[in-house]
Amino acid sequence: xxxxxLRRLLIAIPSxxxxxxxxxxxxxxxxxxxxxxxxxxxxxxxxxxxxxxASLGLDDPVWTRYFSWLTAMLRxxxxxxxxxxxxxxxxxxxRLPTTLAIIGASQILxxxxxxxxxxxxxxxxYSIFDQxxxxxxxxxxxxxxxxxxxxxxxxxxxxxxxxxxxxxADLSSTGWTWVWEQLRQSIMPVAVLGLFQGAAWTRFxxxxxxxxxxxxxxxxxxxxxxxxxxxxLRHIVRNALIPVVTLVALQMPTxxxxxxVTEQIFRVPGIGSLLISAILxxxxxxxxxxxxxxxxLVVFFNLLADVIYGWLDPRISYS
Amino acid sequence: xxxxxxxxxxxxxxxGSLSRRGFVKRMAAVGxxxxxxxxxxxxxxxxxxAAQTVTPYPARRGGGALKVLYWQGATLLNPHFAVGTKxxxxxxxxxxxxxxxxxxxxxxxxxxxxxxxxxxxxxxxDGRSVTWKLKRGVKWHDGxxxxxxxxxxxxxxxxxxxxxxxxxxxxxxxxxxxxxxxxVRVEFERPTPFWxxxxxxxxxMLIPKHLFKDYTGAKSRDAPTNLRPVGTSAYRFTEFQxxxxxxxxxxxxxxxxxxxxxxxxxVKGGGDAVSAARAVMQTGEFDYAWNMQVEDEILKRLExxxxxxxxxxxGGGIEFIQLHTRDPWTEVxxxxxxxxxxxxxxxxxxxxxxxxxxxxxxxxxxxxxxRGGPATANxxxxxxxxxxxxxxxxxxxxxxxxxxxxxxxVRGRDGIRAKDGKRLKFVYQTSINTPRQRTQAxxxxxxxxxxxxxxxxxxxxxxxFSSDLANPDTYTKFWSDIxxxxxxxxxxxxxxxxxxxxxWEMSTKANSWQGRNIVRWKNDEYDAAYRAAEGExxxxxxxxxxxxxxxxxxxxxxxxxxxxxxxxxxxxxxLHHKLSAWDxxxxxxxxxxxxx
Numbered sequence: 001x002x003x004x005x006l007r008r009l010l011i012a013i014p015s016x017x018x019x020x021x022x023x024x025x026x027x028x029x030x031x032x033x034x035x036x037x038x039x040x041x042x043x044x045x046x047x048x049x050x051x052x053x054a055s056l057g058l059d060d061p062v063w064t065r066y067f068s069w070l071t072a073m074l075r076x077x078x079x080x081x082x083x084x085x086x087x088x089x090x091x092x093x094x095r096l097p098t099t100l101a102i103i104g105a106s107q108i109l110x111x112x113x114x115x116x117x118x119x120x121x122x123x124x125x126y127s128i129f130d131q132x133x134x135x136x137x138x139x140x141x142x143x144x145x146x147x148x149x150x151x152x153x154x155x156x157x158x159x160x161x162x163x164x165x166x167x168x169a170d171l172s173s174t175g176w177t178w179v180w181e182q183l184r185q186s187i188m189p190v191a192v193l194g195l196f197q198g199a200a201w202t203r204f205x206x207x208x209x210x211x212x213x214x215x216x217x218x219x220x221x222x223x224x225x226x227x228x229x230x231x232x233l234r235h236i237v238r239n240a241l242i243p244v245v246t247l248v249a250l251q252m253p254t255x256x257x258x259x260x261v262t263e264q265i266f267r268v269p270g271i272g273s274l275l276i277s278a279i280l281x282x283x284x285x286x287x288x289x290x291x292x293x294x295x296x297l298v299v300f301f302n303l304l305a306d307v308i309y310g311w312l313d314p315r316i317s318y319s
Numbered sequence: 320x321x322x323x324x325x326x327x328x329x330x331x332x333x334x335g336s337l338s339r340r341g342f343v344k345r346m347a348a349v350g351x352x353x354x355x356x357x358x359x360x361x362x363x364x365x366x367x368x369a370a371q372t373v374t375p376y377p378a379r380r381g382g383g384a385l386k387v388l389y390w391q392g393a394t395l396l397n398p399h400f401a402v403g404t405k406x407x408x409x410x411x412x413x414x415x416x417x418x419x420x421x422x423x424x425x426x427x428x429x430x431x432x433x434x435x436x437x438x439x440x441x442x443x444x445d446g447r448s449v450t451w452k453l454k455r456g457v458k459w460h461d462g463x464x465x466x467x468x469x470x471x472x473x474x475x476x477x478x479x480x481x482x483x484x485x486x487x488x489x490x491x492x493x494x495x496x497x498x499x500x501x502x503v504r505v506e507f508e509r510p511t512p513f514w515x516x517x518x519x520x521x522x523x524m525l526i527p528k529h530l531f532k533d534y535t536g537a538k539s540r541d542a543p544t545n546l547r548p549v550g551t552s553a554y555r556f557t558e559f560q561x562x563x564x565x566x567x568x569x570x571x572x573x574x575x576x577x578x579x580x581x582x583x584x585x586v587k588g589g590g591d592a593v594s595a596a597r598a599v600m601q602t603g604e605f606d607y608a609w610n611m612q613v614e615d616e617i618l619k620r621l622e623x624x625x626x627x628x629x630x631x632x633x634g635g636g637i638e639f640i641q642l643h644t645r646d647p648w649t650e651v652x653x654x655x656x657x658x659x660x661x662x663x664x665x666x667x668x669x670x671x672x673x674x675x676x677x678x679x680x681x682x683x684x685x686x687x688x689x690r691g692g693p694a695t696a697n698x699x700x701x702x703x704x705x706x707x708x709x710x711x712x713x714x715x716x717x718x719x720x721x722x723x724x725x726x727x728x729v730r731g732r733d734g735i736r737a738k739d740g741k742r743l744k745f746v747y748q749t750s751i752n753t754p755r756q757r758t759q760a761x762x763x764x765x766x767x768x769x770x771x772x773x774x775x776x777x778x779x780x781x782x783x784f785s786s787d788l789a790n791p792d793t794y795t796k797f798w799s800d801i802x803x804x805x806x807x808x809x810x811x812x813x814x815x816x817x818x819x820x821x822x823w824e825m826s827t828k829a830n831s832w833q834g835r836n837i838v839r840w841k842n843d844e845y846d847a848a849y850r851a852a853e854g855e856x857x858x859x860x861x862x863x864x865x866x867x868x869x870x871x872x873x874x875x876x877x878x879x880x881x882x883x884x885x886x887x888x889x890x891x892x893x894l895h896h897k898l899s900a901w902d903x904x905x906x907x908x909x910x911x912x913x914x915x
Contacts, residue, residue, distance in 0.1 A: 031790055032781030037403040038485065039784040039794075041807055042815045043522065045488045046833030049786060055483035083402070084394040084561040085540055094560055153594070158601055166388070166587060166598055166605070170564060267590040269563035277391070277562050277589070282781065 005307065012299045019295045023288060024069065028062040032282045034082040056082050069288065079285030088289045091274060098169045099270035102189055103255045109194030110201055118205025119237060122213060133202065140199025149192045149265040156188065163188055167268040189266040193259055204247060208240040242312055249305035253297035338423045378577060380569065382913050385581040388605040390595045392562040392588015397545045398524035399477050399484035404903065407521045409565055411905040412584060413550035416523030417451050420901035422632060424702030424811035426515055430454055430465065430525065430551060446510030446856045451518065453501045457574045459527045460555045467497045470518060472528035481536035489522045510854045512861055513812045520902050521809060553579035553909035563588050573909065580912035593617060599889045600627030606894045609904055611887040615689020627891045631690045634900030635701050635808025635816060636884035638692065640678065640801060641838040642671050642877050647798045654828040655798050658839055663741050665800060669726030670743065671876035673719040677765040680712055683882055687754050692882030699869040700883050702811050707866045710873050719769040736770035745800035748776040750783040755803060788831060795832040805884050811901040813865045814852065820872045821849050838877050845871045
């Protein structure tokens with residue numbers, strides 16, 4: 001087992017290096033620099049702009065920039081934002097709590113919907129409940145989040161005026177008012193993301209459970225006279241979870257990466273909105289850091305999913 | 320003072336040759352109160368935009384929270400590193416310049432005790448120095464005194480090339496001398512009529528010496544105060560999340576009486592312009608939203624709710640077309656559009672005149688830009704004292720056809736005009752932006768009816784406005800026949816704005832296409848007028864020179880002004896703000912208050 005994990009970690013190193021080379025090259029090839037706004041401003045002499053570029057090392061050849069980035073990254077220095085003139089890790093750490101809270105809550109909501117509904121629907125296939133759940137799930141993952149987000153804003157913020165649509169990471173109130181206000185402002189972004197994800201997962205859980213429910217060991221369990229609840233939980237769901245675990249584990253990095261579109265709509269100051277504004281401003285160090293950490297997390301969670309398989313299904317071994 | 324005098328004076332205000340404040344002052348001198356004088360102006364039709372109506376400042380504080388929404392949040396808070404207006408505004412919330420530009424294009428003192436003038440001895444007769452008297456008793460937010468040393472330090476800080484500051488252009492060519500603790504003198508190499516650059520407006524915000532003196536030059540990026548500003552303004556810094564949230568609280572020791580009105584300041588960033596407009600004018604969650612780049616239709620619909628209003632501030636920004644003087648399709652010495660070439664067809668004045676006649680500016684205003692783009696015949700539109708009355712614009716396809724017929728451009732079998740084997744076929748480039756693509760379509764259609772074939776080309780803004788030497792599509796290279804973009808005018812003085820057509824600023828390979836004369840136009844009369852204006856100390860003669868320059872470039876038709884681009888913002892009806900197109904949004908934040 002340890003051997004297996006070690007081997008996988010070693011394999012990950014070249015792939016992460018490859019990812020970083022590709023990311024860096026693509027960003028270096030992309031046109032523009034962080035000082036576009038100075039271009040049409042007559043009060044800024046063009047040589048000032050050129051000096052600014054030079055001071056940030058933007059005129060160096062791509063490979064020198066890449067190696068200085070890589071050595072800094074290996075030393076744990078994530079770089080220095082061109083736009084904000086602060087260290088990238090400060091920028092990311094400031095936004096991480098909000099992203100974890102919002103995206104984490106939405107993933108929990110998605111699981112809380114997908115697991116029970118998916119299992120219920122699969123244990124009673126083609127019943128009314130199954131039909132309704134299926135239809136709703138279809139609608140849920142067919143509607144893109146930017147559309148449902150705007151729809152919710154239109155209904156709850158503008159027409160009914162119940163909920164605020166501008167998310168604020170630092171509410172000034174304390175105690176129960178804080179909880180209440182936090183709830184009010186989080187409910188729409190969490191619902192939009194959670195329902196979308198939950199709908200997709202519901203369909204997946206349902207089909208995974210349906211695959212297992214017809215197997216012989218389930219019939220045996222029932223024949224032994226086990227109560228239906230126990231059959232479902234111990235004999236069906238546990239086996240059906242294996243593919244679901246992969247899916248959920250691969251989804252976990254997005255908890256870090258944030259949801260670009262939804263964060264933009266609700267002005268949630270998370271990693272996603274940091275990434276999009278960095279991309280728009282050509283702030284290469286921030287883009288590199290966010291995407292690279294994202295890549296690391298994808299690799300890591302892939303590994304984690306494989307390890308959890310072994311626990312869920314003892315037949316899988318890693319020797 | 321009799322009625323005639325009064326009428327004359329009001330006329331001067333209407334023409335812009337006398338400022339509103341000047342008028343009110345003169346009225347006060349003969350015993351008329353300020354509100355009365357303002358009334359006179361309003362009756363005479365010289366009232367400013369609705370947003371600027373003068374309301375008495377409330378004699379109290381404690382106005383609660385002021386909530387401002389920026390759809391692009393400030394990312395840094397050091398005014399010398401502020402790249403965009405969003406960062407300058409973020410810095411301006413805490414730092415102050417010696418003086419700011421008000422909407423009528425005049426200076427208003429902030430940290431200065433008075434505006435230097437010939438009368439008070441602030442301006443040297445030879446135009447080679449300006450002496451600023453600083454306000455006494457001003458304290459930084461940490462309690463230290465603000466003195467002339469701070470001003471001198473800012474000059475040293477910004478002019479140091481190792482600091483790599485954005486403001487360096489305003490400081491590197493001047494010399495700043497401390498006269499006494501509360502007086503500084505800015506010295507120029509040459510007589511300088513436009514002396515209000517260093518220490519003024521968006522480029523003049525002052526940072527405290529005692530907190531930055533250990534962080535100059537290459538160390539400037541490490542200053543902890545880059546993110547935790549300590550300024551002199553009406554609001555003290557409390558919190559900053561780059562790109563997201565900026566907070567401040569009222570500065571109880573502020574140097575202006577009864578100010579600020581609000582207890583706290585909150586500037587939220589992110590999102591998009593349309594929903595920002597909604598958050599102000601529909602739900603009222605915020606008091607003010609910055610830079611409303613939103614279709615006028617939508618803004619009008621939101622205004623109909625009766626909760627908020629749209630503020631349109633005319634400034635100098637202009638959306639315009641350039642017709643190339645050089646040949647972008649032939650390479651000379653490895654350079655396209657080399658300055659030794661001339662454009663094969665656009666060099667004919669008749670073709671340029673026809674193209675100018677084919678730009679339906681009224682339609683652009685009416686159907687594309689709305690209040691955000693009034694049609695104009697001038698390149699230099701504001702402040703009004705610099706606006707030419709001589710230029711007119713006209714849209715007439717028939718007349719364009721006549722002009723081309725008369726010049727010998729004959730329609731070929733495909734309907735496209737040609738002369739001596741040269742066809743009127745142009746590539747028209749601009750950046751990707753919906754109103755621009757719609758404008759391209761409008762002009763292309765009109766041109767087609769006059770036998771001119773236009774191929775439209777749209778380049779991503781990040782490419783078009785980049786200084787990337789390897790990219791052929793940047794606007795400074797201008798490797799097409801026609802191009803269109805907006806140029807801004809951040810100061811109420813046209814000197815830097817009008818250098819876009821002087822021959823020594825031509826954008827060429829030799830200067831890495833960094834020259835500001837992108838259309839590569841050369842006119843000796845223009846050059847001479849510009850040289851004269853640079854040293855002309857008489858403001859009236861100087862204004863006449865700029866008007867002449869505007870007339871020269873516009874009547875050459877190498878430049879076709881389309882629409883002005885005023886600053887558009889949205890605010891709640893209850894908010895009384897003081898805004899200026901010549902200064903930052905927060906340039907007069909200390910005066911903002913809510914209606915009683």
